[in-house]
Amino acid sequence: MRILTKKLFIAAMALLIMAMPLFTTMTTVVYAANEAVPYEKTDVLEDLSSSTVKGVPFDMVNYPFNDNGEIQVISFVEYCYSYKANMRGNYGLYIYIYNPKGLNLSIKETQNKIQMAVSYDADGNPTNYEKFNLKYCSKSTGDYNNLFYKFKVIDREINGTTFSDRVNSNARRYDVSGVELTTYGASSATDYGVCGTYIFTGFAEGYGPDENAKSTLSCDVEYLETIELSVKHTFYRSETSALGAGHQNQLDTVYFSVPKRFFDRYGTLQRIKAEWYEYKTKEILVTSNSDFYNAASPYIGVPLGNSPNEYGLYEYVEDIGYSLGIGAGKAGDMYVAQWGWNLGDGYLHVPTNVLYYMFLVDNIEEYDPYAETVTIGGVQSNDLYEWIKNYSKSYTSGRLPIKDGNISADLFESDIDASRKMNNENGVIKMGYSYYDFDADVDLQTLQSWSSTSPSFWDNWLNFGLGAAFTGGPNEESKTVAPIQILKASDLTGTNTEIAERLLVNVSDVDSIKAEYNNATTVSGASDEEMVVVMFRFATSDYYSEAVDIIEPNAGFLWSDKHIEGEAYIAQESVFFDFDIIQLTFNKDGDYTVIPVVSSPIDIVNDVTPPTNISDGLEWWQIILAILLVVLLLALCYPILPYVIQGVLWVIMLPVKLVKAISKGVKKFKQNKE
Numbered sequence: 011m012r013i014l015t016k017k018l019f020i021a022a023m024a025l026l027i028m029a030m031p032l033f034t035t036m037t038t039v040v041y042a043a044n045e046a047v048p049y050e051k052t053d054v055l056e057d058l059s060s061s062t063v064k065g066v067p068f069d070m071v072n073y074p075f076n077d078n079g080e081i082q083v084i085s086f087v088e089y090c091y092s093y094k095a096n097m098r099g100n101y102g103l104y105i106y107i108y109n110p111k112g113l114n115l116s117i118k119e120t121q122n123k124i125q126m127a128v129s130y131d132a133d134g135n136p137t138n139y140e141k142f143n144l145k146y147c148s149k150s151t152g153d154y155n156n157l158f159y160k161f162k163v164i165d166r167e168i169n170g171t172t173f174s175d176r177v178n179s180n181a182r183r184y185d186v187s188g189v190e191l192t193t194y195g196a197s198s199a200t201d202y203g204v205c206g207t208y209i210f211t212g213f214a215e216g217y218g219p220d221e222n223a224k225s226t227l228s229c230d231v232e233y234l235e236t237i238e239l240s241v242k243h244t245f246y247r248s249e250t251s252a253l254g255a256g257h258q259n260q261l262d263t264v265y266f267s268v269p270k271r272f273f274d275r276y277g278t279l280q281r282i283k284a285e286w287y288e289y290k291t292k293e294i295l296v297t298s299n300s301d302f303y304n305a306a307s308p309y310i311g312v313p314l315g316n317s318p319n320e321y322g323l324y325e326y327v328e329d330i331g332y333s334l335g336i337g338a339g340k341a342g343d344m345y346v347a348q349w350g351w352n353l354g355d356g357y358l359h360v361p362t363n364v365l366y367y368m369f370l371v372d373n374i375e376e377y378d379p380y381a382e383t384v385t386i387g388g389v390q391s392n393d394l395y396e397w398i399k400n401y402s403k404s405y406t407s408g409r410l411p412i413k414d415g416n417i418s419a420d421l422f423e424s425d426i427d428a429s430r431k432m433n434n435e436n437g438v439i440k441m442g443y444s445y446y447d448f449d450a451d452v453d454l455q456t457l458q459s460w461s462s463t464s465p466s467f468w469d470n471w472l473n474f475g476l477g478a479a480f481t482g483g484p485n486e487e488s489k490t491v492a493p494i495q496i497l498k499a500s501d502l503t504g505t506n507t508e509i510a511e512r513l514l515v516n517v518s519d520v521d522s523i524k525a526e527y528n529n530a531t532t533v534s535g536a537s538d539e540e541m542v543v544v545m546f547r548f549a550t551s552d553y554y555s556e557a558v559d560i561i562e563p564n565a566g567f568l569w570s571d572k573h574i575e576g577e578a579y580i581a582q583e584s585v586f587f588d589f590d591i592i593q594l595t596f597n598k599d600g601d602y603t604v605i606p607v608v609s610s611p612i613d614i615v616n617d618v619t620p621p622t623n624i625s626d627g628l629e630w631w632q633i634i635l636a637i638l639l640v641v642l643l644l645a646l647c648y649p650i651l652p653y654v655i656q657g658v659l660w661v662i663m664l665p666v667k668l669v670k671a672i673s674k675g676v677k678k679f680k681q682n683k684e
Contacts (some may be wrong), residue, residue: 093179117146183336187606190457250460255473256556259457267541311403323615324356389618551584
């Protein structure tokens with residue numbers, strides 16, 4: 011088209027000063043771009059040198075390097091919008107960053123984002139915000155290295171529409187709450203407030219109703235109310251779970267302070283929208299046996315080097331000298347295990363050919379929710395997080411689509427807990443990218459205990475041992491909590507243990523929660539204001555931790571010589587990367603107000619803690635009672651005892667006979683084929 015051969019123009023380079031309470035109308039800025047060069051490829055300094063910012067021609071003197079300066083968005087640009095759909099080939103949104111510290115910002119598209127409104131109510135108020143990736147275009151170099159960056163907003167469909175579909179052609183409105191930028195070497199992005207509503211009117215030259223008319227494009231910038239949050243995290247684990255032995259409920263909570271004036275003006279906090287990337291770790295092995303640790307270390311992240319036989323079982327690797335097994339005992343002439351590593355094909359078990367995590371601790375004790383993690387033989391969250399970030403031994407399953415793309419997917423299961431999955435009008439929770447708008451009255455978090463399932467005698471025996479069968483098993487109440495809780499002074503009374511139990515948080519975080527509350531409710535000077543502390547419980551997941559026997563097949567003669575108990579366990583937990591709060595929704599007598607949030611994303615990786623039951627734990631009286639019960643049963647069954655024994659042996663040997671029959675059948679099939 012003739013219009014596309016004209017020089018392209020850029021207009022409305024709007025200045026945005028951080029934290030300004032009011033924005034002024036901006037003068038239209040027009041400059042000609044080289045028609046042979048797409049706008050996203052033009053140089054950032056050339057663009058700025060031809061622009062006017064806040065009615066004043068751009069001058070480098072006003073933008074010096076400054077070690078104490080803060081990153082700012084100095085321009086938000088609408089480029090070549092047309093109300094005609096067939097003329098939007100050059101349409102785009104761009105931002106210009108002033109980076110006074112000269113930080114080396116990432117140029118990877120997935121590591122930098124902008125948060126903007128995508129829907130509005132009948133009165134024109136934003137009702138929903140989303141993030142969009144930022145595509146790196148150019149940056150200043152030489153004497154001004156890294157001082158300015160230029161990015162393009164990567165548009166995508168939201169409910170079937172893009173920005174060009176959503177805006178009013180006569181007054182295109184873009185509400186920008188903040189930008190997230192990642193510095194090379196940083197684990198997560200930093201969110202910088204923009205707080206601007208940009209309203210563009212008119213058209214660039216060649217893009218309006220009259221293609222021959224000069225540019226009439228102009229932009230007004232208004233202040234957009236936002237809430238800046240500093241988000242912190244804590245977690246809680248119950249003693250039991252409805253899933254049985256080895257399972258606990260894990261409740262993840264974040265807390266933050268919100269200025270009280272928002273509650274005074276807009277009412278109660280009704281909803282919180284957040285996003286994150288969710289994954290479930292594979293088995294994390296923790297041991298206090300240094301001999302085993304040293305022998306197994308070369309094999310972490312490495313296949314054992316053997317191949318499964320025709321039944322899917324692996325041979326024992328002699329060079330390691332050790333095996334791992336859960337419930338690896340002898341039954342008849344067949345070895346069985348619930349889980350195992352390097353057990354060999356003499357065992358029937360859930361096979362694990364590769365271990366991806368291993369930590370050495372001083373000792374291992376049963377889980378105590380109020381004890382220090384290290385004291386009971388756990389692994390602190392920072393250590394697990396560093397392992398995940400630094401692991402580089404294998405990428406068989408590829409890499410996670412987060413961070414710098416270097417986190418191995420081998421460390422995680424192929425899916426998350428089935429109970430975690432959700433897909434409805436409020437959001438989607440699945441493996442990988444998830445988002446959800448939690449309602450205070452609807453999205454309750456439930457921690458269902460083992461005792462709430464009314465387990466039978468046999469359920470308790472199979473899950474927690476013979477002692478539990480006689481005592482009725484572990485007794486714990488189920489808990490149901492609202493996702494949003496406003497912290498009160500009465501919530502923080504008593505000892506740290508009492509507070510942790512009341513709030514369902516980690517006892518080691520109680521002092522931090524107290525400090526948050528005291529700082530929020532204490533007003534120091536005219537520049538300070540009263541705040542409200544919000545506890546946001548966003549996830550209840552399954553934490554699995556079970557004792558593992560270390561086995562030395564070639565050690566000693568007796569079975570007890572070969573088995574080492576209480577010196578190892580495996581654990582699995584849900585982790586949440588780049589967890590970020592998007593917006594808060596307030597409710598005042600049915601009138602809902604959505605306020606966007608400026609908040610840097612955080613990574614949530616919890617401590618690894620030992621099992622709640624390492625041994626059966628029979629008391630002396632329970633052992634005597636069990637013996638008496640066995641004697642009584644034998645006396646009652648004496649006339650038919652031989653038949654009972656024969657039947658039990660037949661059931662035990664049935665799987666062995668089945669395997670042998672299959673083996674013979676396979677061999678016969680091969681012989682016939684030959």
